[in-house]
Amino acid sequence: MSLLLNIAVDGIAYGMILFMISVGLSVTMGLMRVINLAHGAFALVGGALAHTITLRWGIGYYVAVPLAIAGTIALALLSERVLFRRIYRLGELQQVLATIGITFMVIAVVNRLLGSSLLSIPLPASLQHSLDLGFRVLPAHRLVVILAGIAVIIGLVLTLDRSRFGTRLRASVDNRNIASSLGINTDRIYAATFCLGAGLAALGGILGSELLPIDAYYPLRYMVLFLIVVSVGGMGSISGSFAAALALGVLETASRYLIPDAGTIVFFALVMALLAFRPAGLLGKGMT
């Protein structure tokens, strides 16, 4: 019984971290249909900024994190104007390569400026303690990630499914020409969505850094992890990514508890089986 409870608690906590680190990618890749392997690069930029602001400039965590996210969004806006807006129109393979190229360059720049060791983002004292759940303890920052994850999914569903912005975005992605002939400023919609994705990537990178620490090679080290969550969730579906992240979190945690020796193989075999039977992912809306 306590084993099941442990699996549930840790699985959900881990799943939320998976969701937070990949939700930015669900936005750019899932909604905008750009194979954006540079997602991790924006998470890295956010994390590196947070590290610099807290540790090198000595500014408090609660101010530093919004600043770092704002900085990442500013950078994303700039790069959207210069680079990404040209990438949307390319073929899949070209998108893969272009965004890998950008990732390489970001890694090289961070490596040059901050070196290749871990870039820690120290938590404030208020988040360093652990909560007593009765049968065990849960670190406070994991609870923060769970709450942030719930807030993000609710916010995104409201913005994308219910608001005018969401309708316009879907119209723009489905048929850009008709959307713009209807008077929708598709350029601005794309830029806004891209910045949203980058901002979420930065947030996820920072919040997830207690588990997946930031360093220059972050984007490549965890690229496969991001891609798994989005592809299992299904393209074009934020709620799909949410479900997939939780399912994968619980699945991986369960395999670590129950069959640690074969955990990795079983995990990937199950992911393969799922993708084989549901190529469009859990909640995917068919192939693009």
Add this chain to the structure above:
Amino acid sequence: MARVPFLAEAVMLACAVAAFYVFPYDLALITRFLVMILFVLSLDLVLGYAGIATLGHAALYGTGAYAAGLFAVHVSGDPLTGLAVGAGAGALLAFASGLLLMRSHGLTLLMLSIAVTLICQEIANKARDVTGGADGLRGIRMEPVLGIFKFDFIGRTGYWYALAVVVACYAVLKIATLSPLGLSARGIKDSAARMVAIGSPVYWRLVTVYTISGAIAGIAGALAAQVTQLVSLEVYAFNLSAEALIMLVLGGAGRLYGAVIGVVIFMTVHHVAAAVDPFNWLFIIGALILSVVFLVPSGVLGIPAAISDLFRRGNDAARP
């Protein structure tokens, strides 16, 4: 461009032979070029001809490497038989995984191919008693090629051996791409739906193409294992798959010789940049990839066409 039949191939072969005399100190390095050329050629068959984008080609390369390595350690040090074993192992894995992979496409296919590679890597890591795990598979001793040519210190035999294998495989691939199978692969790339409509068994064609590609990738892996005399878990690295893809697109996919040019450019840039400024070479590679994607989308081989396009566009500037 090439009106003379096999002109590109003849020029490349001449360059390869000349390289032996021009770079006598760098034979080991050029031999690594040759191994990588073979690996990227095998990817070209899949991506350039059949239009299947994968990020898991290292699975086939690595399996070939381990198969040839284990064969050399436990059965026989004969190089050519070792290559055959590597080819068989690569083809077998390609066939088995191809049954699943060839049913999907796009992002799903990318993910499935990555998953296959990760599973292979974990198995090799787990089977430490057989593969040596993270320490690497050691104890590979090679007999002379054909019983005559001994592998020497500076890598002369290794060079000619690798070149011969690459030339032979290139010929096989050339024939395959000109055969009905190769032509129908191109048809599938252009429009799978139309190929189904004219009664072509699309799925089985793709599995066949993937299996052939697996055999060639397996030979590339086997060659690497024989030349290095050690196999490490890095043969399954994600980087290897990704770099092969970059090299192929850099040179231009779907032409075979584009693979050769892409490898030579990428590895030369890497080698020089890593020697001059290892801390920042990744930036240079990133910039190189970006400029190819934006300036010459069809790869370096497309440069002449891109330039003439540019002039034409200049002349037709008035047109929308």
Add this chain to the structure above:
Amino acid sequence: MHIFKRAALAATIAALCSSDSWADTIKVGVIAEFSGPFAMYGKQYREAVETYVAKHGTQAGEHTIEFIYKDVGGSNPDVAKTLAQELLIREEVDYLAGFTFTPNALAVAPLIDQSETPTVIFNAATSSINKGSQYFLRTSYTLPQVTAPLADWTFDQGIKTVVTAVSDYGPGIDAEKAFKAAFEKKGGKVVDAIRMPVATTDFTPFIQRVRSQNPNAVFAFLPGGPPTFGFTKTYNENGLAKSGIRFLGTAETEESNLQALGDAAIGLTTAFHYSAAHDSDVAREFNKAIKDKFPNAITNWASVGAYDGTHLIYEMVKAAGSDGPKALEAVKALKWESPRGPVEMDPQTRTVKQNVYIRGVERDTVSGLLVNREKGVIATVGDLGWTQ
């Protein structure tokens, strides 16, 4: 051997390179990571080598020493072998050095045997590498060398039950076996041996498993960087320290990532051969020299491995110039005072014999930084894994 060397090398060299005017310059090829996720190693080696050269000059005996650096980019035996060939044939180096990963070192073994090139390993810690060629010398350590003394010490502290938790790959399993063998020989009990997949990012399940066994201590072995970071954080947050389960490790608290671990690291116990806070004049001098030359430098075991390795190379060049076998003979029992403490070469295993210290992580009152504070020497040993 000697005849073979001449046949293989001299023929080419004579044919392709006419002048022999560089005979006075002895070249050393350093094969290490200068790019990629492990670029930290290359940086540490290079800083240490250049600091040694700055202090002792480029002159060793009658010869001038020159170092040539080559980037291998990670665990990459194909590249390592190619680079070694390039260095030996084109650059005509007489010594090789570097080698962070075991496969890279193993891949060059046949080459250095044939060319009789002494090769100093700055890091790679798998015991059996030195059996691959008699020309390997190692100034770092081997896994059993620090793990077995830790197990003995643990038992002597009254700790009777231990759970081992190691990353599921070669070095992790070697560490697990070495710890278990030594600990159980003493009479202790390893109640559970957990092997954690290399790709693990969330260590909570394993930490919970340790907790449920309620041992006196947990012995951990993980690769540096993110895995160590994740494991130590999780260990702390789940209250293992509070419930009396001690953390025992080796390289986990190494200096380059120690500050990033934060307060979570305070109190972690490790057994290792080098601490940047080692209390001796040689150590302080070494730290100062490196920081004068490279203001942002941090010294760790990779730095000291390279620094002592450079010392070994200087001694070999002084004694024998470019004569490999003679050079090997000259230093096979060399003793010197290293920044880690007194060391000497073991003629049989060709790995350094050195002190293993027990340390605890503390916050230094002067600098405010985390340091590995040495509490005492628990053994003075050579490679304990050689005969296994």
